[in-house]
Amino acid sequence: MEVAVRSTPALTTVAALALALAGLPAAADPSGPAEPDLRRFYTQKIKWAACKPDVQNLPEDVTKDKDVSCGKVTVPLDYAKPGRGTIGLALMRVKASGDKRGSLLVNFGGPGGAGVAGLAGAKKDFGYVGKGYDVVGFDPRGVGLSAPVSCGGQPEEEPEADADDAGAVLRQLRETAAKCAKESGPVLPYIGTVNVSRDLDVMRRALGDKKLNYLGFSYGTRLGAVYTAQFPKKVGRMVLDGVDTLTENVQEQGLVGAEGRQTALDNFLLWCTKNAGCVFGEDSRMARHAMVKLIDDLDAYPLKSMDGEEFTGQDVVSVLGTALYSRQAWPALSQALGALLADGDPRALLRMGGRPQGARTEVPEDNSDAALMAVNCADDPDRPGAERVEKEIGRLQTEFEEASPVFGRSMLLPVLLCFGRPAGTDYIRDDVRDVDAPKFLLVGTRGDPATPYRWTEETAERLGSSAVVLDNKGDGHTGYFGSKCVKDKVDAFLLYKQLPKNGSSCAAE
Incomplete structure (x- = not known):
């Protein structure tokens, strides 16, 4: 709360100059709307420790x-x-x-x-x-x-986009938005x-x-x-x-991301099939089909570890999305996919994806995904209503799958998950x-x-x-x-x- 004080013009000028020199936000003109007092934040000192x-x-x-x-x-x-x-x-x-x-x-x-x-x-x-x-x-x-x-779950616990039951998708989206608000606490707005x-x-x-x-x-x-x-x-x-x-809005960004990742994957598979020992063989077109089949099969029949944890096709998609960012990771990615296809062993892929291996942490496992959705939705003023989502979900699903049969689903979900959240800022x-x-x-x-x-x-x-x-x-x-x-x-x-x-x-x- 701002405290009102009586001051002379000279003192006001000196105070404003001091604040400016300190790099602090100066107080507003008394005749205009009051500005919040942020000085305690701008004058703090960081206590560094191990x-x-x-x-x-x-x-x-x-x-x-x-x-x-x-x-x-x-x-x-x-x-x-x-x-x-x-x-x-x-x-x-x-x-x-x-x-x-x-x-x-x-x-x-x-x-x-x-x-x-x-x-x-x-x-x-x-x-x-x-x-x-x-x-x-x-x-x-x-x-x-x-x-x-957080949205209170594992990163992969997200609603499925089903064009045949748009009403069910809308209910899931509303439930997810409410769960995110509950689990995230006061910071989310x-x-x-x-x-x-x-x-x-x-x-x-x-x-x-x-x-x-x-x-x-x-x-x-x-x-x-x-x-x-x-x-x-x-x-x-x-x-x-x-x-x-x-x-560009969240939907346009998602399509660009799906297309870009698919192009990178195609380039990786072309590189792989030109190298001896590539698990996908020597035909890059067949390799693209094999990659889609691998993901579909693991989504339908996930691998299970001794402790019951599942490894799905969407886990493969998540690792690919990270590993394809750098050509330097391609040899390791090829070997990790080889271990998965030849022996059913996903451990090398898990290491590439950075999944924690029993480490203690105060961070929810789904934090990265929840924060990505929250920030992108908060930065985007476009927010389609329920009628538009019901009408267009089939078209969106087709559009994203055509952009990328591998990444389309994962890139569409963040778009849909903005539904049910408050409209974002138009400032940007x-x-x-x-x-x-x-x-x-x-x-x-x-x-x-x-x-x-x-x-x-x-x-x-x-x-x-x-x-x-x-x-x-x-x-x-x-x-x-x-x-x-x-x-x-x-x-x-x-x-x-x-x-x-x-x-x-x-x-x-």
């Missing part, structure tokens, strides 16, 4: 590293009414190995990707840029250890990129930085773009890699454009299966002259981890402010 492997499920070499520590930042549940409650956001920091010039906040995508676990797994990849920055990963609100959302962007600014200040230095991958590019619109004067050195769309679609920020770098990869290169071009045009595009001619989702050329150019910009020319490129490697 990370806890039993809670965060982190590898031992990370938790024993003296340069790695974990902390928490407190943010309001509702920025418009900060008295409603708070959320603790989990952070991990890898201290700079050289002369520190600030912090570099990293978002690994999703939405629903946990940044603490993400940084633990990718710590070595930031060794060079880490000479000049404390590299900081964070779990966004609703994700990981930051008030995780306040999830979404607009609020996460505001959280970023609180983190920036808590880390002691006047400007935000940021590296966002995939969904993290949407988050970075929103930040440039909300806080243009606080943008430092920003890189957006694997550029997300700011305009309407207002994130023509930003007046310092120049920042967008990296688009031509063979990206998840974020097509045209999204890079469209987003750059939308954001205006501040956006500089680097064209990566290679394959895989994002460029930083798969292209030495991209990595060198990104690191040079972040460390030395050497920005490549707009439209310059990196050759496929």
Whole structure:
């Protein structure tokens, strides 16, 4: 609650200047509507301590590293009414190995990707840029250890899209939305990129930085773009890699994702059948049929472990969706599929999919999927009514299956699961454009299966002259981890402010 005080014009000017210098939001004009007082969030200090492997499920070499520590930042549940409650956001920091010039906040995508676990797994990849920055990963609100959302079940426990009984699907969708609201608690109505962007600014200040230095991958590019619109004067050195769309709705995004993943799978099977020992033989067309049959058979007759846990065709789809992001994973994927087909052994695939093997964790097993749906729905103002869903579910099912016989089903479900939730914000679609920020770098990869290169071009045009595009001619989702050329150019910009020319490129490697 804001406390009214009597002040002279001179004192008011001094106070406003002090707040501006501190990087805090200044108070509103007394003659206008009152702004919430956020100073207690912007003046907090982070208490860094050793990370806890039993809670965060982190590898031992990370938790024993003296340069790695974990902390928490407190943010309001509702920025418009900060008295409603708070959320603790989990952070991990890898201290700079050289002369520190600030912090570099990293978002690994999703939405629903946990940044603490993400940084633990990718710590070595930031060794060079880490000479000049404390590299900081964070779990966004609703994700990981930051008030995780859940729908109360396993990731695969989702309604089936059945065009023959649209009414039953609608009932399932309503039940799922109600279950998600119940299991997620008070954070669910306040999830979404607009609020996460505001959280970023609180983190920036808590880390002691006047400007935000940021590296966002995939969904993290949407988050970075929103930040440039909300806080243009606080943008430092920003890189957006694997550029997300700011305009296409959830349905359009799902179709693009299905098509991109199917293309990547077809390319993988073509590569596999040209190599000796490929479990699918030598005919890529037959291999595509064999992959569909494998998934259908496992959905109908799942494998069961000694403890009763099932491994289904949709589990295969989930692993494929991750493994196809990088060509470097293709040999391991080929071997894992070989073990599954030859011996009925899914363990290698499970390891590739990152499924926890009995590890302790405070994070619900379905958190990543639940957060992805919650954020995408919150960011999308389109929300079809029951009549439209009943009328169009058959057409949608056909459209997604034609886009991908393997990934169509899994990419349609998040679209349907927005039904029954409140309409999302129109801020991203309407207002994130023509930003007046310092120049920042967008990296688009031509063979990206998840974020097509045209999204890079469209987003750059939308954001205006501040956006500089680097064209990566290679394959895989994002460029930083798969292209030495991209990595060198990104690191040079972040460390030395050497920005490549707009439209310059990196050759496929």
